[in-house]
Amino acid sequence: MQLIINNKVYTDNSNEADENSVFVVSKQNEKFKDSAIANGCKEIITANELKNHLDMSSIKVIGITGTNGKTTTAAAIYSILLDLGYKVALQGTRGFFINDERVEDYSLTTPVQLGNFAHIQQAINNACDFFVMEVSSHAIEQKRIEGLEFALKIHTNITRDHLDYHKTIDEYIRVKNSFFEDDSKKLINKDDNVVKYNSTNGFAYSLDEPSTYKVTAYSFKNGTHVMFSHFGKMHSFSSNMMGIFNVYNLMAAVAAVHITTQKPLDEICEALEGFAGVSGRMETVSINPLVIVDFAHTPDGMKEVLQSFPEKEIICVFGAGGDRDKLKRPLMGQIAAMYSKYIIVTSDNPRFEDPDLIIQDILAGIKNHANVQIEINRKEAIKKAIAMANENSVILVLGKGDEATQIIYDKKFPFSDKEEILKHIK
Ligand SMILES: CC(=O)N[C@H]1[C@@H](OP(=O)(O)OP(=O)(O)OC[C@H]2O[C@@H](n3ccc(=O)[nH]c3=O)[C@H](O)[C@@H]2O)O[C@H](CO)[C@@H](O)[C@@H]1O[C@H](C)C(=O)N[C@@H](C)C(=O)N[C@H](CCC(=O)O)C(=O)O
Ligand SMILES: Nc1ncnc2c1ncn2[C@@H]1O[C@H](COP(=O)(O)OP(=O)(O)OP(=O)(O)O)[C@@H](O)[C@H]1O
Ligand SMILES: N[C@H](CCC[C@H](N)C(=O)O)C(=O)O
């Protein structure tokens, strides 16, 4: 990866390093430092020193981490700030955006360090006031965010994900909590009892525990309506987004904008009304039959979505990604069986794993297979779900959200849950 600052080339790859470039030594590439020197590189800085080479004083960086809710909360913050008239950049799972323009398609939820600095530089060049970014657990562990000063760090929740990479849940939690160790301003979900954080400059939001931004009531009649108190004063906001988990995401977004702009809360709540949600996150693709696409691909994410339709007969279509955490698969099966009337287990992104074996891992968590179908072809699985729906059904197609491909081995085949659904809606 290369970055040009004041006509000087900065690289994190020894193969690109030479007498004219600066080699930025990170946790990821320190083993290649000698080969950079062997290639003639004379100027070597540490990843943490990079911040002294790019003036970032004109932009406020807001970082969001957590197992689920990062993309949704980041998008809500981005939408509110834009509505309030600020210039904003958004970086995350769905790509890189500047002031409502998609500048780059999906790459990594959190790019490597030089990638983050390149995007921040681009945002500064576009006079952005804010840089809103998702911070993945991989990024924290690999120190991709080294050198970034955060105006606010936000915690959504910590449950489980990426255990294929972090190996144990304790390590995963340790990595996530390490993001909140310093004195930066931070906004913590007080209802999450796993998170540990440095309380200096700490703010909190919650539905149950006492907190700075405390939801006092909410209703889902004709949309979502939320009342919350802030130092005893009552405020409210509404949204067309569904689910209690989105009450958390939206409360976090309102609180984050308040902390970083000091704008009146009622003005921020009004701006939130313009947020239409994130494609592939609780997205209603068809009303009759009711078909919803969602990105839930962890046990907790699935539970939150499945719990949102108590009065419907759920037909749940889902699989699990290959080359990802295997232990979550039976837990996903167990949770789907707890809430669904019918289940169709199918493929997600198998990558280099055998899709049949992934499905077996999921089935291992389901005791009663009476209402369970196996359909390895995701297109067929969606078609079958639509054919079996009635007016009391809700079809939940989970795990891929707005992904535009299905990854088989290392090939990306065009595939969209939404397009497959619309093919079969009369
Ligand atoms: C599993 C994983 O995270 N791998 C990351 C890791 O790969 P790696 O350790 O093999 O890296 P590498 O190719 O050896 O390079 C390491 C460093 O050495 C340097 N290098 C390398 C070779 C050399 O000869 N000289 C040299 O200097 C490279 O420039 C780089 O700086 O380091 C690379 C560079 O820093 C990352 O690009 C790569 O992310 C890969 C592409 C990836 O797919 N990561 C996924 C799993 C990921 O990060 N996902 C998260 C969460 C997704 C989500 O839940 O939404 C994300 O943030 O997207
Ligand atoms: N606050 C939340 N708590 C639990 N589940 C949530 C929450 N917000 C969203 N979800 C569920 O998790 C899924 C992923 O949401 P989102 O894409 O916002 O999370 P993310 O943290 O960006 O995920 P990833 O790390 O995979 O990019 C949603 O589709 C929904 O099912
Ligand atoms: N972008 C994330 C989530 C992918 C979710 C699911 N579609 C899968 O393939 O596991 C990742 O690469 O882990």
Ligand SMILES: [Mg+2]
């Ligand atoms: Mg995301």
